[in-house]
Amino acid sequence: MKRSARIFTFIAVLAVCVLSQPVTMSAQTTFPLGETAPQGNVIGMGHLGRIIGDIERIINFYHDTLGLGLQGERSQQLRFFSTPGLSEFANTPGYAEYRAVIMPIPGTAAGDGQGMTIEAIEFRNMDRQQWVQGVQDIGSSHLVLMVRDLDKAIDKLKAIDAPIVTNGGAPVDVPPMYGSGRARAIVVRDPDGYLVELMELTPPPPTTAPADSNIIGARVSVTVEDIEVSEKLYTALVGPELKFSNSPSFTKNEAYNKLWNTPGAEYRYGAALVPGSPVYLEFVQFRGISQKKNKLAMHDIGGAHVLFMAEDANVVMERMNAIGQKTVATSNKPVYIAPTAPALFTQDTNNFIMEFICRSPVQTAK
Numbered sequence: 001m002k003r004s005a006r007i008f009t010f011i012a013v014l015a016v017c018v019l020s021q022p023v024t025m026s027a028q029t030t031f032p033l034g035e036t037a038p039q040g041n042v043i044g045m046g047h048l049g050r051i052i053g054d055i056e057r058i059i060n061f062y063h064d065t066l067g068l069g070l071q072g073e074r075s076q077q078l079r080f081f082s083t084p085g086l087s088e089f090a091n092t093p094g095y096a097e098y099r100a101v102i103m104p105i106p107g108t109a110a111g112d113g114q115g116m117t118i119e120a121i122e123f124r125n126m127d128r129q130q131w132v133q134g135v136q137d138i139g140s141s142h143l144v145l146m147v148r149d150l151d152k153a154i155d156k157l158k159a160i161d162a163p164i165v166t167n168g169g170a171p172v173d174v175p176p177m178y179g180s181g182r183a184r185a186i187v188v189r190d191p192d193g194y195l196v197e198l199m200e201l202t203p204p205p206p207t208t209a210p211a212d213s214n215i216i217g218a219r220v221s222v223t224v225e226d227i228e229v230s231e232k233l234y235t236a237l238v239g240p241e242l243k244f245s246n247s248p249s250f251t252k253n254e255a256y257n258k259l260w261n262t263p264g265a266e267y268r269y270g271a272a273l274v275p276g277s278p279v280y281l282e283f284v285q286f287r288g289i290s291q292k293k294n295k296l297a298m299h300d301i302g303g304a305h306v307l308f309m310a311e312d313a314n315v316v317m318e319r320m321n322a323i324g325q326k327t328v329a330t331s332n333k334p335v336y337i338a339p340t341a342p343a344l345f346t347q348d349t350n351n352f353i354m355e356f357i358c359r360s361p362v363q364t365a366k
Helices: 003-020 055-065 150-159 227-238 254-260 313-322
Strands: 042-052 097-104 117-124 141-147 172-174 182-189 195-202 215-223 266-273 280-287 304-312 335-338 341-347 353-360
Touching: 042 055, 042 353, 055 097, 055 117, 055 150, 141 150, 150 182, 150 195, 172 254, 182 254, 227 266, 227 280, 227 313, 227 353, 304 313, 313 341, 313 353
Parallel strands: 042 117, 141 195, 215 280, 304 353
Antiparallel strands: 042 304, 097 117, 141 215, 172 182, 182 195, 266 280, 335 341, 341 353
16 A cells, blocks of 8 residues: 555544544533513513713614614703602612613514613712623623624724724624524623623524614623522522523633633523513623622612513512512612502622512502
């Protein structure tokens, strides 16, 4: 046999041996898109509440640049005001005022129902701190927006000089955690330093977004100290309809570390559809990287919270009492933002805030 033929035979045999060996890969849990979780006392995802520094800059970022909706006219004058419940649920001085804008997120509604929004809130007449957190910081959160055309979104963000977090400043191909096929993503900061991840999935997932919308869906990701502890708390308050699935172990994925700018970190994650909604609430737990823990006050710039729309405030209070959970209100009771709309804010073990707004007033809650 000629030498070249022997070399070819050796390479072929080696290839067969290599391909026949088991391939060690980190277990990957993926979640379907386009589904809606059944309702319980919680009937949907309300908003991602964002505490902001300047309302005009936020509208320019999310509405003008990224294409989220806008409640009201673009030219509307958003005025500051105060309500009796403001100092109670936000633990702010009585002379503090605020103004807010609501920006609906396309693709987050179940059918023709109401979808998730960003509610951006600007306070004044009070002391506030500015916070800029990393993805790995405990109690931090970030918004994930799914897009049809990632490059189009990036071009618009670059035109307003949005800071890019992703290492290298360019989109990264990542293993999809949601849906199937291929995923490309990038992480940027909004005008307050809040993290926003933009992801394009190929093929695109089912969506209720209009055909001309580049934004086709969203999810909220919270970084936690312990996934199981967080899931137990949220399930106790939201209800058994909140069904989490977890990745079985920590993994180190260089693509995600590049995307999130978390060099050398390992992570695991879990996610559940919010009842009555196609929106996932996601928890990510990191190790092997320096972390800080969220110490934001509710009114601090750069902060966020999630809102769950609920039927009965009594049920929420009973669930809170059963596990010894307190509200952030000084009275430890619901605060009425309207005559028949009680709101409850509470802080989880990661110092991240969750809110419930209920359809019915409290009758029997203690």
